[in-house]
Amino acid sequence: MAQSQEWADLPLPVGGHRDFQTISTFAQAVGLSASALRQYGENGLLPPADVEERTGYRYYAPQQQQRAIWIRRLRDAGLDMGRIRLVLAGDAAQADVVLTEWLRDIRDRSMSAEALVADLKLSLRSGSGANPIQRTRARFDAAVLTAALRQVRTAAAAGDLHFDGVLVEIDSRSAAVVATDRYLLMARTEVAREVEGPPARVRLDPTIVFPWLRGRWDVELVVDMAVGRDGGVREAAVRLEDAEGEALVVPQGKDRFPTVHRLLRGGRGSSGRFRFGREELDTFIAGADDAGLLLTADGSGTGVLTSGSRHLAGTTGGEPCALRVSGQVLGRVVDAALGNEVICDVVGPDEPIEWRAPAQPDFAAVMMAQPG
Numbered sequence: 001m002a003q004s005q006e007w008a009d010l011p012l013p014v015g016g017h018r019d020f021q022t023i024s025t026f027a028q029a030v031g032l033s034a035s036a037l038r039q040y041g042e043n044g045l046l047p048p049a050d051v052e053e054r055t056g057y058r059y060y061a062p063q064q065q066q067r068a069i070w071i072r073r074l075r076d077a078g079l080d081m082g083r084i085r086l087v088l089a090g091d092a093a094q095a096d097v098v099l100t101e102w103l104r105d106i107r108d109r110s111m112s113a114e115a116l117v118a119d120l121k122l123s124l125r126s127g128s129g130a131n132p133i134q135r136t137r138a139r140f141d142a143a144v145l146t147a148a149l150r151q152v153r154t155a156a157a158a159g160d161l162h163f164d165g166v167l168v169e170i171d172s173r174s175a176a177v178v179a180t181d182r183y184l185l186m187a188r189t190e191v192a193r194e195v196e197g198p199p200a201r202v203r204l205d206p207t208i209v210f211p212w213l214r215g216r217w218d219v220e221l222v223v224d225m226a227v228g229r230d231g232g233v234r235e236a237a238v239r240l241e242d243a244e245g246e247a248l249v250v251p252q253g254k255d256r257f258p259t260v261h262r263l264l265r266g267g268r269g270s271s272g273r274f275r276f277g278r279e280e281l282d283t284f285i286a287g288a289d290d291a292g293l294l295l296t297a298d299g300s301g302t303g304v305l306t307s308g309s310r311h312l313a314g315t316t317g318g319e320p321c322a323l324r325v326s327g328q329v330l331g332r333v334v335d336a337a338l339g340n341e342v343i344c345d346v347v348g349p350d351e352p353i354e355w356r357a358p359a360q361p362d363f364a365a366v367m368m369a370q371p372g
Contacts, residue, residue, distance in 0.1 A: 342356070
């Protein structure tokens with residue numbers, strides 16, 4: 001019998017015959033066909049431990065079962081023979097690189113397939129006349145979109161984003177990126193470079209989007225909407241595309257966000273405006289008590305933020321007012337804002353309070369006053 005060298009030194013059990021298995025017995029034990037084992041033997045991936053010279057019968061050692069099972073599992077998962085050979089070569093670092101690249105390929109193919117299926121479903125519905133398809137495209141600088149997503153995520157305490165993600169609200173001119181945790185809403189309102197198509201609203205999950213945006217330059221947010229007879233969106237297929245045509249399908253959930261472009265006033269209709277130095281405000285909030293901050297104006301041009309016996313003076317214009325705000329929530333506004341100043345526009349005790357940073361006109365944060 002012609003024995004493979006690696007099995008030549010196996011001890012001989014009683015009777016003088018090694019504890020080898022026939023190809024059929026071994027195939028049944030590892031879940032492979034005999035023809036597959038012959039193929040793996042011929043290409044060197046899994047040579048038999050012994051071959052009978054006269055008959056050509058192949059025999060396998062029990063110690064080979066684990067390798068055979070790994071080959072079967074890797075083949076079932078979709079790895080080609082070349083990659084399997086590298087993975088099982090014994091070099092752990094090499095196997096890690098090969099498997100990581102393979103997983104990346106799988107994700108890319110899956111995203112392309114999801115985009116294809118979503119487009120085809122919408123196209124079929126449109127072709128039947130049931131729900132016409134409208135397409136909206138918003139073009140972004142990937143770095144700007146990433147920065148906007150990171151900035152508005154500050155609205156969420158401990159990362160607890162309400163509505164399961166960040167809203168991108170697209171109108172005829174630009175796109176607003178919005179996040180909220182129900183107590184504070186933050187928005188960047190002029191993020192897109194260019195918009196084509198009707199208004200659209202989509203939800204982005206930062207944990208999915210951030211890795212895909214990394215290393216890319218220009219990206220498009222493509223929204224295909226199946227529109228009902230009443231003009232309402234029945235279904236939407238959403239994806240991000242880069243300049244090379246690689247796409248990330250973005251799952252969508254139920255849209256429960258407020259209409260942000262209408263919510264943000266930009267100072268219009270406010271009865272009072274407060275202006276504070278950002279650094280001084282940050283220091284003041286850090287030492288505030290848990291009772292909240294009292295924001296007051298007497299109509300003389302001076303605005304005061306009070307916490308217990310501590311006071312921070314700022315400038316103000318407009319009517320007298322007194323509002324209590326959460327120091328914790330306001331702290332997140334100050335953390336997210338850019339520049340040396342923050343501005344607060346007040347309409348009334350039951351209306352949202354809007355904070356802005358003059359150094360970044362497209363940034364806004366909205367919070368409600370506390371009772372009392």
